[in-house]
Amino acid sequence: MKRKITSIIVGLFLLIMAAVPAAANAALPDRSEKDLSSLPAIEAYLASIGVGMESVVVQQGPLNYAGPLCPGDGWNCTAANAVVQISTATSGANIFDCLPAVNATFPALNECLIVQSSVLSIADPAPTNYATCGPDMTDSGKSKSKCTFRQTSKKGNNYAEARARTTQRGGGPADTTQSATQDANITQMSTTGSNTAKITETIEQTLNTGRPDDPTQTQNAHQTATVYQQSDSGNNWSYVQQTQFQVENAASDMAITQDQNTDSTSGRNQVATVTQITADPGANTSSLGHLITQRQSADCPACPVKQSQGSGLGGQSGKVTQTDGTVTQTTDATQNEDQLQDADTTGTWMRSQLGPQDCCGDQFGGTKFNHNIVKQVSKEVNGGLPGSTISDQSGMCTENVMFAQCEVHESIIQNGTPHQNDCPSPMNPSEGSCTISQFCTGPTCGEALAPLDALVAMLHTSLLDGFTARGLALQNPSLVVVRSGGVT
Known part of the structure; x- marks a missing residue:
């Protein structure tokens, strides 16, 4: 396990950027975008960047992984191109390993968008958002x-x-x-x-x-x-x-x-x-x-x-x-x-x-x-x-x-x-x-x-x-x- 997150962590992993408008790259994000702790909030955020909920895979559980190398037993793993992860366990974790497809014929497939937002109660230890590309x-x-x-x-x-x-x-x-x-x-x-x-x-x-x-x-x-x-x-x-x-x-x-x-x-x-x-x-x-x-x-x-x-x-x-x-x-x-x-x-x-x-x-x-x-x-x-x-x-x-x-x-x-x-x-x-x-x-x-x-x-x-x-x-x-x- 690369990182442990001891509160609610919500992540979005998208490989295909063709569906994401320029607004997703805004330099000064609205702080209200922090609260992605519920599926309705996630759905609203995805809609704001032009991505429908029907086009993503939702993972809910203590250990969620998106990427090419599943850590093993006990993990929810997917190789899908669009993933929403929600972990509510105190010892839970969401991990993203973004390795884009190597495709010279279709350069748009060589792109990754990683969005992570963590919310927590006052009693929870400080979580960490961790992402690599x-x-x-x-x-x-x-x-x-x-x-x-x-x-x-x-x-x-x-x-x-x-x-x-x-x-x-x-x-x-x-x-x-x-x-x-x-x-x-x-x-x-x-x-x-x-x-x-x-x-x-x-x-x-x-x-x-x-x-x-x-x-x-x-x-x-x-x-x-x-x-x-x-x-x-x-x-x-x-x-x-x-x-x-x-x-x-x-x-x-x-x-x-x-x-x-x-x-x-x-x-x-x-x-x-x-x-x-x-x-x-x-x-x-x-x-x-x-x-x-x-x-x-x-x-x-x-x-x-x-x-x-x-x-x-x-x-x-x-x-x-x-x-x-x-x-x-x-x-x-x-x-x-x-x-x-x-x-x-x-x-x-x-x-x-x-x-x-x-x-x-x-x-x-x-x-x-x-x-x-x-x-x-x-x-x-x-x-x-x-x-x-x-x-x-x-x-x-x-x-x-x-x-x-x-x-x-x-x-x-x-x-x-x-x-x-x-x-x-x-x-x-x-x-x-x-x-x-x-x-x-x-x-x-x-x-x-x-x-x-x-x-x-x-x-x-x-x-x-x-x-x-x-x-x-x-x-x-x-x-x-x-x-x-x-x-x-």
């Missing part, structure tokens, strides 16, 4: 996974964990394009209990193409993570890690084209939003990590090679907002992009790399000992001119408590040339809140920027049509590097 997919083309959690409790604790992994490997005549999407959304509310959320999303894409197959390769990956936690007096803890690893290898006697995360129609490649709200004596703790690693290698004796990594509308975006009373808050956010291009050819070699990053730390309340650090690292290697390397970093952190100090550290390395941008800076070590940015265009960082019309012409020449005007508008038209910081 673990899509693990292997294919060569297109995949999609989604995990959505909604947990509410009075004095009990909430625990939710999403572990999404997608592995794509290809390289034959029909395997030239790979696309993967992962989405995780956790909403947790407790009156006096604590909330724990953990999201790990990993996408690994590999394409190996040899002669005489088509040497056109395309990889795109998108990850979204949202955590909303609210407790009147308990602790909130959140961990989010998004990782992408893309590799393209091609050997051919024809023109080679390699693209990684160049689709600008789907927004950022990694997006994470964390919101935590509590009051004394509760504390907020958040850890957010972004990592994108891209590798391109081409071998063609005399043919043209075109390599592109990143898009001006892609890259990484993070946001952490914490609100507390007078208890110290903690948030660490790290973004890392590592891009490498290589080609062995005597023909024309066109290559471009873009690495937008923006992040993210607002703390309201707490103490002067609040911990709020943002780190951004961008590394681009493609041999320099005539290749194009563009890095755009925007970092910010906010404190509203007197003497609290947050930090932002930005690092860009383009073809071996580093540039560092920090807040607080050595010249002003007591800046309080920070907002800084730097924009570097290769092969080195820190050189004077060409006039705007010349830069636009260069972008088109380098086939960087996806680069947005946002980066240009934020920058000083005469300088590559923009540095600013100060108390806000």
